[in-house]
Amino acid sequence: MSLKLPDMGYPYNALEPFIDSKTLEIHHKLHHASYLKKFLTAIKGSRLEGMEPEEIFINISEHPADIRKYGGGFFNHSLLWKIISPNGGGKPQDDLMDSIVKYFGTYEKFREEFTNEADKVFGSGWTWLIRKSDGELRITTTSNQDNPFMNVMRIRGKPILAIDLWEHAYHMQYHNNRDDYVKAFWNIINWHEVSRLYSKKDMQISWFELKA
Ligand code: MN
16 A cells, blocks of 8 residues: 555644644654655665565564664554544553553553653653563563564564654653653543554554554
8 A cells, every 4th residue: 555644533732731733733744744755765666665564664674774764753653643532541441451450460550660661761762562462561662763563672562552752742842841741641542542452463553554
C-alpha cells in the first residue's frame, strides 16, 4: 500500500487541556509529515516499499540509518495517534487488565513503574508497554525514534502503548516540566485500542491498521 500521513480521527484541540492544539498540530503536520517524507525517500525503489513495519524493523541493523530514523519516526507517531484519544483515560479492561495485574501486581503499580521509566529518560526517546509473543507484558524505553520491534533493542516485543518523550511533544506547553506532561498523558490513553492491540495474537502491526 502507498503510505500516507494518517488522520488522527480527532481535531487538534480535542486533547486539551492535556495536549494543546498548537503542539498537536505541529507534531502531526510538521514532525510526523517530515518523518514520512524522509522515510519514503529512503525506501523509494527498494524492496522495503512493500514491507510491513515489523518486517522492516526486525532487520533494522541491515538497513541504512535513515530507515531506522525516519521509518521509526513515521511508525511510532502513527501508533501514538491511535492509542491516544479525547475519549481516553480510565483504566484498562478485561484481558489486558488481567495481564497487568499478573505481571505488575496492580494497575497502580504498573502506572507507577511506567511513569518512573518515562521520567528517567534523558534526552529524546519513548517509553513503551510491549507484549511478548507468550502474552507477557514489559515496560521498556528506546532512544531517538527506535522502537521495540527493532532487532537492535535488548527488550523486544509488540508495542501496545507508547509515550513520546521528545521535547517537541510537550515543550511549548509544559516547558521543562516533562513530569507534568507524563502525568497528564494518563487522561488521554485510549485503553480500548491498547486492549485491542494486546488481545490480537498476531505480533505484527500493519500499516493498514495505523490508517485512521
Ligand atoms: Mn514526536
